Amino acid sequence: ASLDMFVDELPQMPRLYGYSRREGLLLPGNLTIGMYEKKWKFHRDLPATTVFAFGTSAAAATVPGPTIEALQGVPTSVTWLNFLPRSHILPWDPTIPTAIPKHGGVPTVVHLHGGVHPPDSDGNAFAWFTSGFHETGPKWTRKTYAYPNVQHAGNLWYHDHTVGLTRVNLLAGLIGAYVIRDPSLEVELDLPSGPDFDQHLMVFDRSFTKDGSLYMNSTGDNPNIHPQWQPEYFGDAIIVNGKAWPYLKVQRRKYRFRIINPSNARYYKFSLTTGLSFIMVASDASYLPSPVITKSFLLAPSETADVIIDFSTTEAKEVMLKNGAPYPYPSGSSVDRLNGEVMKFVVLSGNPNPPDRSRVPPSLKVYSTTQKPTVKRYSLKLYIVLYEYESATGDPTHLYINGKRLTDPATETPKTGSTETWEVINLTEDNNPLHIHLATFHAIKGRQLLDLESFKSCMTEKNDAVACNVTGHAKGKSLKIPSYEKTWKNVVKMEPGYQTTIVVKFNLIENDAPYPFDATTEPNYVYHCHILDHEDNAMIRPLKLVA
Ligand code: C2O
The missing domain is CATH 2.60.40.420 (Cupredoxins -  blue copper proteins)
Known part of the structure; x- marks a missing residue:
């Protein structure tokens, strides 16, 4: 039951x-x-x-x-x-x-x-x-x-x-x-505000045993190598703010929800019943240039979607928040009755009290993207390759970035206050959310890798993306970056079998001013896959800022 x-x-x-x-x-x-x-x-x-x-x-x-x-x-x-x-x-x-x-x-x-x-x-x-x-x-x-x-x-x-x-x-x-x-920005934008109408939703999946304990399989996929480690944790109950499949009573008005995905490995493809749309205003820690209306959106582990839902545009008494993302994403099983449901909004009848005076402005916020002569930058083309090592039986034994461990010397050493271009190649079967500490970044393009198998075996042998001629392999279908992700993010989804180009700003704050703390001291930063089970074993590398 x-x-x-x-x-x-x-x-x-x-x-x-x-x-x-x-x-x-x-x-x-x-x-x-x-x-x-x-x-x-x-x-x-x-x-x-x-x-x-x-x-x-x-x-x-x-x-x-x-x-x-x-x-x-x-x-x-x-x-x-x-x-x-x-x-x-x-x-x-x-x-x-x-x-x-x-x-x-x-x-x-x-x-x-x-x-x-x-x-x-x-x-x-x-x-x-x-x-x-x-x-x-x-x-x-x-x-x-x-x-x-x-x-x-x-x-x-x-x-x-x-x-x-x-x-x-x-x-x-x-x-x-x-x-x-930023209180003055909040006043200027005039989005729904205050604790009743501006709320956080932290959505994650957990499994439980009958006695209520958290359940995590204690036998690894490949127990001869790793007795407990599993490449991805999935739970069958969907938890929002600490309750499984909760409900929220809402008035017939606009609400702002800051939806965070702190799940280990689960992606969510959120949608609403009764034909309601989301109006996305921000992604991760940055506003979008203008609101994006969408019927559904995909949220990887550690991403944040900041959305407005306008319950005044439906006559329905109940609106369900649904999930449609297969797990692992995208190669795994389809959602079932349990993890396909997230929560229920119970829409109260009558006019909102107090009246809804919030709005969704036609434009939100544009962050500077152009180089300023006062800031010294350089651009470097770096190849970041995510791949997994398999045992003879084909189970993953560990996952590395560029074939290196966390304790191997840093190979990504950007200058503080600089902007770099990284080419990220995902050789695994699943989408991987890449997170870079201290940085903000966005994808500009992606190309499907052709001849994946020969590129993979070359990488296993030489561990050098350039020598394996990645440009010769990345030629197929191009990646469409959804408009709700076109801003400065701290996590970007990496499609499996693709080479994705990201532009990364290091240690730059509003208006591209470098923050005057010394970001070059030890211990320094890291970047990693935010599927937590991957990060632990050990898709994580040091990021060393230099002066
Ligand atoms: Cu949200 Cu390095 O993590």
Whole structure:
């Protein structure tokens, strides 16, 4: 028997303010947020589940964690504390590169996804720490992280980033939203606002056992090599803000939803019933130049879609949010009755109260893309190849970028404040969301690789995209970049069998000014596939900014 759908009301996560006000002045905010083991009710009829949760206390901790509200230009510092027990609640795998503390404990380290911040606040995978800082990883330097919030306003989120444990730490619940607001821009745009009409939806998939525990297969696909590691985790229940298939009562008016996908590996192709459309206003942490009306959109792990839904344009009493993406995406099984449903909007009758005075302006925000003579840049053509290694039985044993490990010396060494062109070649069977820390980027074109097999075998032999003549192989169908993704993103989907060209800005903030922190110190940044099971084994590489 499966759980009844739409019986729990959608929760709004608690809000923490990353700033304060004194005598009319805005002051930096200092927050302390802990990670706790606790019980969490994912569904009315499911026994409470043991989770790892972020919060200001064990009692206040939630899954997802509190939403951090920051203001553009006002710094926020967060002291992240680990109160987790001696052992993990999920099966992890010591045969992949993993933080294994000598004295037990669950290592964690927090990364602000999409943030422009100094390297020692980036949450380096080796900067982990256990409960009470009893033990720290080799790159640990500080307890309190600095988030300067100097980038343009937008949607970020925070999550664990520990080497080899990211997939299980997020699966256990270590995720939360972070938003940088620019109040004058919000007034100017006049989109739906305030906590009732501007809400976060964090959508992720989980499986449970009968006793309510999180279920993760504890036998790897290829147990002789990796006893537990699986290449992709998929759960059959869809969770929004910590409840399985919740409902939300809405008025007949416009709402803004900032939809974040913190799932390990699941892509969502969202659509609405009753003929309603989404009006997309932003993607990841950047606005679109103008609103994009679409009946559906695809959201990869770690991407954010910021959409308006106008419930005044339907007569229906109920509108369902649906998912149509196969898993793994795009080569896997089609969605079923369970993971094809996300949540239900119950549309209240009568006129909205207060009346809806928000609007969707015809143009939103354009970020500068042209070079400014004052900023020194260079452009480099880099080939980034994502591919998987297989055992004799054809199961993936590990996935690498450019055939290299995280601990191999950095080969991507952009100058701080520069723009680069990367050619990203995806030789795996599935779409892979590429995330680059500190950077914003967008795809400009893509070409299907012809003769994939010969290119793959050349890469296995020579591990050199240029020598294997990638230009000779990338000739087929071209990639269409949806208009709802045409802005400066922090995650871009890489089609399997394609070479995708991305333009990447490093360490540039609003109006392409470089932020004056030293981004070249150690420990430095990383870039990786944001399918967490891939990232852990080990589709992740260092990114070293140089002066
Ligand atoms: Cu959202 Cu390096 O991660």
